[in-house]
Amino acid sequence: MPHVTSADGTTIGYDRLSDDGPALVLVGGGLDDGAENVSLGEHLAAAGFAVVNYRRRGRGDSGDTEPYAVEREVEDLAAVIDATAAGGRPHLFGASSGAALALEAAAAGLPAERIAVHEVPYLLGDEMTAAWRHYVADLDAALGRGDRDEALRRFMRLAGSSEEDIAGAEAAPVWPALRELAPTLRYDAACLGDGPPPADRLAKVAQPVLPDRRDGGPALGRAAGRHLRRGRRRRGGRAARCPAAHRRGRRPRRRPGRVLGPKLAEFYRPAA
Secondary structure (H helix, E strand, O other): OOEEEOOOOOEEEEEEOOOOOOEEEEEOOOOOOOOOOHHHHHHHHHOOOEEEEEOOOOOOOOOOOOOOOHHHHHHHHHHHHHHHOOOOOOEEEEEOHHHHHHHHHHHOOOOOOOEEEEOOOOOOOHHHHHHHHHHHHHHHHHHHOOOHHHHHHHHHHHOOOOHHHHHHHHHOOOHHHHHHHHHHHHHHHHHHOOOOOOHHHHOOOOOOEEEEOOOOOOOOHHHHHHHHHHHHHHOOOOOOOOOOOOOOOOOOOOOOHHHHHHHHHHHHOOOO
């Protein structure tokens, strides 16, 4: 598998799913070792895009140089773009915390053409923001004492999983792989900051942005879309309309490539 070297020396693994067409980089979300976006990437590759699916630091065969900062992940994405987009401006797709990272990268000035974000889990309202802060504190405490199982439980509770669901997950064959990824939950939390949409930074995103969501889990919500549109108006551009916030207490579900793929292909190839 090919790798690139980020600015701090961290090696980042990636796969090219296709070499033909407009460049498109997929940014994975929480507890993703690079597998989550494969189905979507294959669909978009078949639709004529040169798709790159990379593994964020601390996941799969990518390195994990300390200390962590969101800026390091932006540099990782920059290194992937430099190595795979032939000096151009790729489209970006981000899922969950990877969507927040893609927006942070665009706000920081990374070259990108169009950005689609799926289920970016910004928090809306005092109750949800308070729950997020409690989660971050509990997550730090669990990982600080080396309790990866409890870190995963805290994450699943935040996502709306029942205790029965959590017990079932712990008994499942996938649990050891999730334990390996548990330290990266801190990285996902850092990408989301205090929880609510970061208005000042979102207003700096100049590219067209397509927010997409399904019911379940914390939400992008109207607020993030409003901040994106406000920044676009200042530059004479447009942002896609952002849907309403998710309802709390339902587990997030991922759309398969055959459902989400056509929508993304249409967005990435706007009518002339």
